[in-house]
Amino acid sequence: MITVDMALQIVIEKADVIERTDSVGLDSANERILAEDIFSDIDIPPFNKSSMDGYAVISEDLISLPAGLEVIEEIPAGYFPTKKVAKGTASKIMTGAPVSEGADAVVMVENTEDCGNGKVKILYKVKKGDNISIRGEDVKKGEKILSRGVKLRCQEISMLATTGYHKVKVLSRPKVSILATGTELVEPDRFPSFGQIRNSNSYSLFAQCQSAGANPEYLGISVDEETNLRGKIKKGLDSDMLLISGGVSMGDYDFVPSILKEADVDIAFEKVAIKPGKPVLFGTKGKTLIFGMPGNPVSTMIIFELFVKPALKKMSGDTANYSFKGKAILDKDFKRKRAERQEYIPAAINRSGGEIRAVPVDFHGSADMMALTKANGLLLIPIAVDKIDAGEMCDVIWFSAADPSYMPA
Amino acid sequence: MITVDMALQIVIEKADVIERTDSVGLDSANERILAEDIFSDIDIPPFNKSSMDGYAVISEDLISLPAGLEVIEEIPAGYFPTKKVAKGTASKIMTGAPVSEGADAVVMVENTEDCGNGKVKILYKVKKGDNISIRGEDVKKGEKILSRGVKLRCQEISMLATTGYHKVKVLSRPKVSILATGTELVEPDRFPSFGQIRNSNSYSLFAQCQSAGANPEYLGISVDEETNLRGKIKKGLDSDMLLISGGVSMGDYDFVPSILKEADVDIAFEKVAIKPGKPVLFGTKGKTLIFGMPGNPVSTMIIFELFVKPALKKMSGDTANYSFKGKAILDKDFKRKRAERQEYIPAAINRSGGEIRAVPVDFHGSADMMALTKANGLLLIPIAVDKIDAGEMCDVIWFSAADPSYMPA
Numbered sequence: 155m156i157t158v159d160m161a162l163q164i165v166i167e168k169a170d171v172i173e174r175t176d177s178v179g180l181d182s183a184n185e186r187i188l189a190e191d192i193f194s195d196i197d198i199p200p201f202n203k204s205s206m207d208g209y210a211v212i213s214e215d216l217i218s219l220p221a222g223l224e225v226i227e228e229i230p231a232g233y234f235p236t237k238k239v240a241k242g243t244a245s246k247i248m249t250g251a252p253v254s255e256g257a258d259a260v261v262m263v264e265n266t267e268d269c270g271n272g273k274v275k276i277l278y279k280v281k282k283g284d285n286i287s288i289r290g291e292d293v294k295k296g297e298k299i300l301s302r303g304v305k306l307r308c309q310e311i312s313m314l315a316t317t318g319y320h321k322v323k324v325l326s327r328p329k330v331s332i333l334a335t336g337t338e339l340v341e342p343d344r345f346p347s348f349g350q351i352r353n354s355n356s357y358s359l360f361a362q363c364q365s366a367g368a369n370p371e372y373l374g375i376s377v378d379e380e381t382n383l384r385g386k387i388k389k390g391l392d393s394d395m396l397l398i399s400g401g402v403s404m405g406d407y408d409f410v411p412s413i414l415k416e417a418d419v420d421i422a423f424e425k426v427a428i429k430p431g432k433p434v435l436f437g438t439k440g441k442t443l444i445f446g447m448p449g450n451p452v453s454t455m456i457i458f459e460l461f462v463k464p465a466l467k468k469m470s471g472d473t474a475n476y477s478f479k480g481k482a483i484l485d486k487d488f489k490r491k492r493a494e495r496q497e498y499i500p501a502a503i504n505r506s507g508g509e510i511r512a513v514p515v516d517f518h519g520s521a522d523m524m525a526l527t528k529a530n531g532l533l534l535i536p537i538a539v540d541k542i543d544a545g546e547m548c549d550v551i552w553f554s555a556a557d558p559s560y561m562p563a
Numbered sequence: 564m565i566t567v568d569m570a571l572q573i574v575i576e577k578a579d580v581i582e583r584t585d586s587v588g589l590d591s592a593n594e595r596i597l598a599e600d601i602f603s604d605i606d607i608p609p610f611n612k613s614s615m616d617g618y619a620v621i622s623e624d625l626i627s628l629p630a631g632l633e634v635i636e637e638i639p640a641g642y643f644p645t646k647k648v649a650k651g652t653a654s655k656i657m658t659g660a661p662v663s664e665g666a667d668a669v670v671m672v673e674n675t676e677d678c679g680n681g682k683v684k685i686l687y688k689v690k691k692g693d694n695i696s697i698r699g700e701d702v703k704k705g706e707k708i709l710s711r712g713v714k715l716r717c718q719e720i721s722m723l724a725t726t727g728y729h730k731v732k733v734l735s736r737p738k739v740s741i742l743a744t745g746t747e748l749v750e751p752d753r754f755p756s757f758g759q760i761r762n763s764n765s766y767s768l769f770a771q772c773q774s775a776g777a778n779p780e781y782l783g784i785s786v787d788e789e790t791n792l793r794g795k796i797k798k799g800l801d802s803d804m805l806l807i808s809g810g811v812s813m814g815d816y817d818f819v820p821s822i823l824k825e826a827d828v829d830i831a832f833e834k835v836a837i838k839p840g841k842p843v844l845f846g847t848k849g850k851t852l853i854f855g856m857p858g859n860p861v862s863t864m865i866i867f868e869l870f871v872k873p874a875l876k877k878m879s880g881d882t883a884n885y886s887f888k889g890k891a892i893l894d895k896d897f898k899r900k901r902a903e904r905q906e907y908i909p910a911a912i913n914r915s916g917g918e919i920r921a922v923p924v925d926f927h928g929s930a931d932m933m934a935l936t937k938a939n940g941l942l943l944i945p946i947a948v949d950k951i952d953a954g955e956m957c958d959v960i961w962f963s964a965a966d967p968s969y970m971p972a
Contacts, residue, residue, distance in 0.1 A: 309935035312767035526718035555964035
């Protein structure tokens with residue numbers, strides 16, 4: 155059986171950045187990955203611009219204070235000066251307005267006194283250039299301002315608006331098909347009869363795909379019967395990724411591996427030394443990645459977190475951190491009999507002062523999703539470790555970096 | 564002038580959790596805040612369930628190994644047992660299937676050998692209860708499993724599916740109206756003529772609202788003229804929040820404060836001791852929060868980050884951490900003449916080994932959004948601090964907790 159790290163390496167090698175692009179408006183560009191280089195069609199600022207409301211002056215006029223100046227015109231933002239500022243004069247100017255010819259500084263209105271009858275008294279000195287933004291000082295016309303591959307935040311979107319990109323090319327989100335298998339499954343709107351359970355994996359995977367920046371599509375439930383399964387798998391193989399939950403363990407009704415092989419899926423592994431989630435299948439067909447995940451909800455969730463999310467991030471072209479690892483003091487003795495698998499245990503991680511503690515939550519195994527609702531992360535037990543005493547340092551993974559207890563390693 | 568902390572306290576006090584709710588399907592529930600308590604309509608698991616593919620047995624039958632047992636029936640998942648397991652017999656069972664009456668443990672199929680002719684050889688021992696999940700051990704029927712106020716993650720969505728909630732009540736996102744003011748503004752699809760600039764604030768604010776979990780609506784550009792501005796402000800006051808950029812400084816064309824007062828907006832402050840962003844107005848009308856933000860893009864962005872985002876998080880009922888503060892070693896001497904405002908300087912924060920350094924990016928002031936595209940956070944200079952030498956520790960704020968250099972204080 156391969157290790158978690160080996161399996162992850164195989165998955166990452168097979169994941170390629172999606173080449174399709176979407177053209178989106180600025181109201182839909184947030185957190186998308188830029189698919190084109192962006193060049194400015196203007197100088198920024200486009201002219202010598204006042205950065206304050208006040209008076210455009212000649213700085214040498216302010217050698218002795220207060221200085222009385224004649225106000226020759228008033229330039230609101232959106233208008234431009236028509237008169238040249240000469241010695242002894244000033245133009246009233248608003249933030250963002252072009253600075254008058256002749257003026258070499260702007261005095262903030264707070265540092266002046268309007269005397270009426272076209273005069274202003276300047277109370278404080280300014281130096282040449284004060285409160286003026288020089289044409290092109292931020293960006294020159296023709297300059298490349300953003301590069302393909304950048305994740306768009308509010309500041310990049312602001313620059314796109316400023317340079318005339320009301321639409322922008324971004325990388326398409328990976329399309330992920332989600333398929334549930336199992337004759338025992340019914341949808342959440344049905345009351346399960348004896349022997350049945352409601353399908354939850356598909357909805358959990360759907361949410362995980364959304365959080366990972368992918369575009370999920372739900373293919374429904376397939377009963378454990380070959381024709382039905384074959385049809386749904388064929389449809390799913392047209393996506394960038396196919397996630398199948400259930401049908402991959404050693405049971406006689408687990409048709410998934412054979413149907414995948416029949417469909418020319420190149421299977422890279424069918425088992426990983428991990429608990430929960432050992433019977434996990436990974437394969438590829440062309441550029442499509444296929445994961446066969448265990449039917450148990452917790453196994454499926456953890457397999458997504460460890461293998462599927464990194465693949466989706468790479469396919470999305472998103473290079474931000476997505477695995478929030480750190481160290482915590484174990485709060486309770488841990489023991490296990492067999493140590494040949496890397497184990498993940500749901501934990502409530504908390505921080506008090508500088509100390510971070512991981513408290514394993516009460517957990518009944520890989521079907522017990524209720525336990526996960528009480529957890530904000532996972533405790534990681536490496537292969538060959540069969541006990542960790544309370545008080546020892548251990549490895550933890552947070553589900554979210556916004557968790558108040560998060561402290562990266 | 565009030566301080567940043569005082570201003571934030573005023574804003575937070577005025578922000579109330581939105582009381583409206585939406586009913587959403589599970590495909591739209593991710594990261595929403597639950598608006599109802601959730602109770603289970605079933606025991607989980609709903610019956611004593613096999614957690615492995617294998618054989619349901621009587622554990623006492625396995626005292627001497629290998630043990631040969633007669634296979635009396637085969638129970639796939641979705642079907643249920645019809646025969647009672649008696650001494651010397653076993654039923655073949657799949658993961659998730661109800662365990663046969665009489666059996667007290669399940670042996671994994673990997674630890675057995677099918678002998679053909681209705682016989683199986685068991686190779687390893689199991690204890691009573693092994694590989695069986697007991698009815699109701701995770702959740703009892705009628706039990707409250709999730710509480711109003713919880714932020715839905717994949718695990719909560721899984722539990723909603725399992726307990727029959729195909730739709731769920733969540734808190735509505737705060738509706739935020741965005742209004743740009745300024746005669747000099749044109750939309751991004753226009754080429755600005757002399758004296759004009761493209762509107763970027765509205766798009767930057769739109770993205771920030773989206774990232775904060777709010778529902779933004781763009782009201783367009785209002786020229787600096789009272790009738791137009793009055794109409795758009797009236798419309799915006801129907802939202803949960805109105806964000807106005809521009810029109811709040813001391814210029815003669817800044818009509819925003821007077822129109823707000825005329826519309827019975829209760830203005831809490833009009834200035835904060837902050838740089839950039841000093842002329843920031845905050846007021847309320849009923850439950851609507853109103854921010855009048857400076858026209859400069861960087862000021863507007865930072866005012867959102869520091870004041871608007873915390874208000875939106877509170878209004879959303881979202882209690883996750885959203886302010887990512889820490890410490891870094893300043894990479895370059897910092898000096899300023901006047902120290903009466905708390906100053907925020909765009910910085911590239913990086914981490915190498917255990918050391919976190921903040922490098923202020925080249926920055927031309929509050930219109931220079933280009934500088935912000937090179938920054939992943941802000942350096943914070945407190946009031947009364949007029950210099951920090953390179954090598955000293957300083958306060959920093961990251962824009963994102965997923966930043967690889969993030970290290971919370």
